Amino acid sequence: MGFLEFRLIDLIDILLVAFLLYKTYRMVQGTIALNIFIGMFGFLILWVTIKALKMQLSSSILDNFVNVGVLALIVVFQQEIRRFFLHIGTKYKFTYSEGGKTRNTMVDPIVKACEDMSRSYTGALIVITRKAILQDYIDTGEKMQATPSARLIECLFFKNNPLHDGAIIISHNQIQAAACILPVSQNPNLPTQMGLRHRAAMGITESTDALAIVVSEEKGTISLFDKTNYKTHLTIEQLEEELLKM
Numbered sequence: 001m002g003f004l005e006f007r008l009i010d011l012i013d014i015l016l017v018a019f020l021l022y023k024t025y026r027m028v029q030g031t032i033a034l035n036i037f038i039g040m041f042g043f044l045i046l047w048v049t050i051k052a053l054k055m056q057l058s059s060s061i062l063d064n065f066v067n068v069g070v071l072a073l074i075v076v077f078q079q080e081i082r083r084f085f086l087h088i089g090t091k092y093k094f095t096y097s098e099g100g101k102t103r104n105t106m107v108d109p110i111v112k113a114c115e116d117m118s119r120s121y122t123g124a125l126i127v128i129t130r131k132a133i134l135q136d137y138i139d140t141g142e143k144m145q146a147t148p149s150a151r152l153i154e155c156l157f158f159k160n161n162p163l164h165d166g167a168i169i170i171s172h173n174q175i176q177a178a179a180c181i182l183p184v185s186q187n188p189n190l191p192t193q194m195g196l197r198h199r200a201a202m203g204i205t206e207s208t209d210a211l212a213i214v215v216s217e218e219k220g221t222i223s224l225f226d227k228t229n230y231k232t233h234l235t236i237e238q239l240e241e242e243l244l245k246m
């Protein structure tokens with residue numbers, strides 16, 4: 001009788017687990033973490049089988065691995081866990097602190113600079129922050145506090161400028177730093193023609209809530225990376241539209 005008892009709270013429990021599993025899958029989908037996830041699942045099946053067959057020696061060895069399993073999970077999925085909490089925090093708790101009016105003042109120079117750099121095949125990587133301040137990444141570059149203008153952004157990425165390598169980071173309507181080094185994405189599903197500049201743009205969206213724009217030096221194309229997704233071959237109008245609704 002007790003075995004068949006099914007309460008409303010059990011239904012909620014099952015739905016919650018299903019929701020969390022779905023969210024976890026969406027988060028690791030298309031990243032190297034999915035392969036690790038599958039590997040761990042395989043290991044778990046092996047462990048359960050060995051237990052069921054009562055294989056003493058193998059079981060005692062695998063037990064030790066399983067005992068540190070939670071810690072190992074935290075270490076291996078550090079980026080994904082970080083992103084998960086960041087996603088919850090950004091989506092459900094906070095609102096963006098900058099008003100629409102001030103935001104627009106930096107959209108115009110960025111769009112104009114991208115238009116010019118795309119025409120002149122000047123490689124560029126521009127990061128725009130949301131909630132996360134990205135201090136760790138700002139510290140890797142040359143700090144500056146400058147109001148963005150199209151000419152300044154273009155100067156920063158001009159080939160002979162010693163600061164042209166790496167990314168500029170814009171936050172609170174100021175260019176905070178240039179020549180910043182970003183984390184490089186390991187996503188195996190990115191097209192092979194996307195090199196390190198594009199992977200660095202994807203990398204920053206995987207570990208923070210920032211948005212990144214890439215102008216390709218090779219093709220002159222403009223791509224936008226946001227929340228681990230990307231859109232490429234954007235027109236200037238599309239770029240502007242995306243930035244305005246950011």
Ligand SMILES: Nc1ncnc2c1ncn2[C@@H]1O[C@H](COP(=O)(O)OP(=O)(O)OP(=O)(O)O)[C@@H](O)[C@H]1O
Pocket residue numbers: 123124125164165166167180181182183184193194195196197198199200215216217218219
């Ligand atoms: N980790 C990084 N963080 C920031 N910028 C980086 C990083 N790695 C590479 N870059 C930038 O990318 C440039 C190399 O770009 P690469 O040609 O490999 O990329 P790409 O995606 O093919 O871009 P493009 O289409 O412009 O050639 C470097 O000169 C540097 O400016």
